Structure formats: C-alpha cells, structure tokens
Amino acid sequence: MKKLKVAELFAGIGAWSKALEKLNIDHEVVEAIEFDEKTMHSYNLIHNSDFKSKDITLINPSEFPDHDLLFYSPPCQAFSVAGKQEGFDDSKGRGMLFFEALKVIQAKKPKYAIMENVKGLTQKKFQFEFETMLQLLEQEGYNNYWKVLNAADYGIAHHRERVFIVSIRKDIEQNFMFPGKENEFTSLSDLLEPHVDEKYYLSEVACLRLNTIDKRAKDKGLGFKNIFVNIHINDNGEFYEQESQLFLNLDANFFKGPDGKRTMINVIPDSISQSEYSGLRMPTPLECLRLMGFEDKDYFKLKLNNISNSQIYKMSGNSIVVNVVEKILKQLIPQYIKSSEALSIHN
Template sequence: MMDWSSFSFIDLFAGIGGIRLGFESAGGHCVFSSEFDKDACKTYQANFGEYPSGDITKIEAKDIPDFDILLGGFPCQAFSIIGKKEGFENETCGTLFFEIERILREKRPKAFMLENVKNLTAHDKGKTFKIIRKHLEALGYNVYAKVLNALDYGVPQKRERIIIVGFLDDVMFTFPDPIPVSQRKKLADILEEKVDDKYYVKERIKESRLMRLKDPNYPKPYISHENMAGSITPHPYSSCLRAGASANYILINDERRPTEREMLRLQGFPENFKIVVSYGQMKHQTGNSVAVPVISAVAKQMIFSLKQHELNKQL
C-alpha cells in the first residue's frame, strides 16, 4: 500500500523543468530526466544539478529506473497509418508519442501526466487525439483530458494547454478548479522595477505600434501583441509565450520587451530560478515551457485522487 506523501517520477521532454517543479511541489522526486536540446539542458542543470539524458528515442525503457508517475510535454506530430495491415500497432510509429507509449508499456507506472498544445484536440480533424487516447486506454489506463488556461491558475498569461492524465487503477479524478480571482497575480505584480535600456525598442517601432493600438487610452501596465494582420491589441495579461515568434511579438506598454525574469514569472517559475543562457535562448525556453502553477494544481489533484483511492481500497 502506498501513501503517496512521497513518490517518484520521470521527466521526459523535460525542457527547463517546469513540469518537474510542479510535481516536486506535490511531494515528488525525479529519478530520471531526458531532453534533446543542449541549451535547455544547460538551464536544467543549473537549476536541478543534473544534466538530462539525451534523445529519448535512443534510451531503452529497461535502463530507466522504476518510478510511480511518468511526466512529459511531448511535441504534437501527425500520425500516419501505414497501410491497412499494419494497423493499430504501427499507428504511432516514428512519433515522439510512441516513446511515451513504449515506456508506459514496459514500466507500468501507476499514473502519467502529459501536456500538449490546445490544438492537439483539433489536429488532423481530431484523429491525432483519438489515436493517443485509444493507445493509452489500450495499455490499461483510465484517461482524463481537459484544456486548462494558465490565467485561471494565477499567472498573467493566456496559455491554453491540454492536460492528459491517466491511472492504471480505477482512480476517480477531477481537474483542479480555477483559483479565486483575488489570488491571481496581475501584470503589475510580475514586472521588474528597473529595466536595462537594452530591452527598450527603437522609437520608430514604439510609434508604429502606438499608432496601431486598438485602444490608445488603455490603462498601463499592459502587454500588447501584434497579430498577423498587424493590429495591436492591449491586454492586462500576456498572450501565450511562444518559442519561435519574432522579437517584437509581445511588448510591455508598447515600449519594451519582457526581461528574462519577467518571462519566467509569466510562466510562474520561482524567483530563485537561475538564468544561464542568452536572451534569445531564454525566450525560446520559456516559450516552450509550461505554466508551473497549472502543473502544480494538477499534480496536487492527482496525488489527492491517488490517496483517496488507496483509502477506499482499505474500506
């Protein structure tokens, strides 16, 4: 019988460790991590004291230590069905989801939590998500999935992500409720007081943005972003941080870029999180990461559900 006050997990597609932080806050300890990107590994090592194992496709499941929960924010890829006769077995072949599947099959952890872009549910007319769900259920897991928005869990960033949770046993699970509005951080709470000149944009960029600002009297502080059509919309929160977008994508008060620390705060990372790479890399890494408070809330809810399940078994 397990009491779940302490548990082990593995951190796949670990990035800079946002999912790890969320599950550590619920009593977990990491026994294995894997990440492909060398710069992300530098940040991970600086903060967790371990350099993640590299490419997961080259790691045998049997070489991974035993663990209770599998975690992974895996990239979204289309699945191709290669000929009729190959069917179910090969549906996920060649995708990174397949790596998660084979590790679950071999290691049979009690639970998992996967994170992906909201679009996963619409991807390939919904086929991609259907295949993922079907494959997880075929391994014997009870699967729950929901799109959660970081804004509802206390960070001033609109970031919608699908969270997929699964349990080997018949665990009853509900996703965590949003936190009260009064407890959510506002933009003013995460902005730095003194900001170096290098973050300020050129005057002409500023003027061009202010000219196109939908509401010139919008109260500061705000964050605006330029959409494909070139219109500038201010909000009291950040639009979704992205790994690949251009440098002028989001601006604070249409005058400067967010600092590295501010980007980390928008994702709910702790103040003592170390920054050891360049601005461009930090932008890429925070854009690829997760909103930590969302993951913490899910982790705590998962552990609560697992504890309840253990208690019910004893009755």
C-alpha cells in the same frame, strides 16, 4: 508515505519538477530526458541535478528506471497553429514522438502519466491523432481524463491554453476531476520588474515597423496583429492596471524580438516625473519565467551560470505553466503532499 519516483520526458526546464518542489512533495526524479544540451544544462542548474541530454528515440524502454509518475510533453509544432500542422506526418518527425513516450509507458507501467500539449491537438483537424493517443493509452491499461486548461484560470495573469491528459492505471481505484477555475489571479503588474534596461524598449524604428505590420494585416482583412498590454506607473514608481489584463502569446521565439505577433508591454506614466520609464517594451527574461510560474531564484541560477537571455526566452516559451501543474497534482496525488492544505483535498 514512500518517496514518489518521477520521470520526465521532453523535460524542458522542468516545470513538472518545479511544481513538485513548490508543493513540498517528497520525490525523486529518476530520469529526465531532454534532447537539447543547453536546455538540459539549465534544467540541472534549476533542480540541482546532473542529467545528460539524450535522444528519446535512442533509449531502451526496458532499461528505463522504474517510476510511479511519468510526465511527458512531446514537441507541439506538429499540432500548433504556429507550425505547419502536419500531425503524425510532420516532416521533422515531431508528430510521432508521442509513440516514444508510449514505449516507456508500455515497458514500465507507471501508476500515473500526465501529458501536456497545445490546444490544437484537440481540434477536428487532429481528431484521428488525438483519438489514437487516447485509445492506445486505454489499451495499455489506463483510464484517461483530458481537458484544455488556461493558465489564467489558475492564479497567474497569463492566457495560455494547453491540453492535459491524465492517465491512471486501471488497477488503481481512483477517479479524477480536473481542478476548478479560480476567480482571482496575480496581477500582471505584480510580475513586472520596476526598472529595466533601455535595451528592452522598442526604438522609434521598431514601433513604426509594428505599425506597418498592423496596416498590412488590416489591409488583408486579418485584423490587428500587435498585442499590447497597458501598464501604468504612478509617481512612486509603482505599476498598476486600470483593469485586469492577461499576457498573451509567450512563445519560444521572443529572443528574435517583436514581430507584430507577440505581446508588448506599454508603460504609461501618470506624470512627467516618471516619463523616463514609459514606452513600449518587450518583457524581460525574468518576467517571462515569472509568467511561467518559475521563481526568481531560478532566473538568478541561470544568469549566474551565464545562460543567455535568448536561451531563457526560448526555454520559457517552450515550458509549461507551473501553477497549472500544481493544481492538477493537488487533485491527483494529495496523499504525497506534506502540507495540511493539500491533505484536505480528496478525489
């Protein structure tokens, strides 16, 4: 089997490439486009590459390297409930960046293309934008399959819903089915660090501030805004959950600290002997990367090269859950996967 040639647009820290690596797919990333210099640097550290940050609007699609598989994840703010939801009319131009990816597809005609974006893109408010994307891809000669997938259904304790569009060039005789849901996921407590610096714990003032935010939201009829997950710690210093829990709302603004809309971890000791590790805290940068399916070695590569915690929070929140991409690729290109398990999967 010939080595798979891959390109990533809006690459982030390379969740797509990480999935290829974890599946042991023989591949070469021929190009990775990422505008932010710090993020591109982190991508290179994780994947041992040497790409330069680039503005996708300034590249010449005809000069783009040939490739078999294109990954692209245009900025989501134009369609996200966390943004102004301006769609194609986004004041900063982010809603139109899909068309920059389309130019590459038009010029290079890869066998496969996979797009990821927020669930909001599929809502009625953006029906025109979403249908336009699908129609243009179809006109370029692709059969398209799309579905909203939740990371919690694919082996990780993280509620994160995203839409994926899988495009297969029409001359390739292949049907595609999205992976079915899995019944079990890694416990949230298994993803947590046993002992973390006290700086991650919320002060009494910060806790009072969260309560004030809750009260204001409740007075406005908005319900509770704070999101807590309760994790217990026993006398042996081991975390456990009394019932399965999911982490919610890991976003790119975690570096700004708690604001009443992000998940906090509530550590509850079984006895006074463990009280020093109790209280309400933020997830650590390492925990955030774990929640996105990255490996601990990726975190240590970043920290050994002086990548700040705030940058890791930001990049984690902007990334894609690697586990989900792995499951899609197992369905889409099992012929490229070296493991016997993957080779047994057929479309």
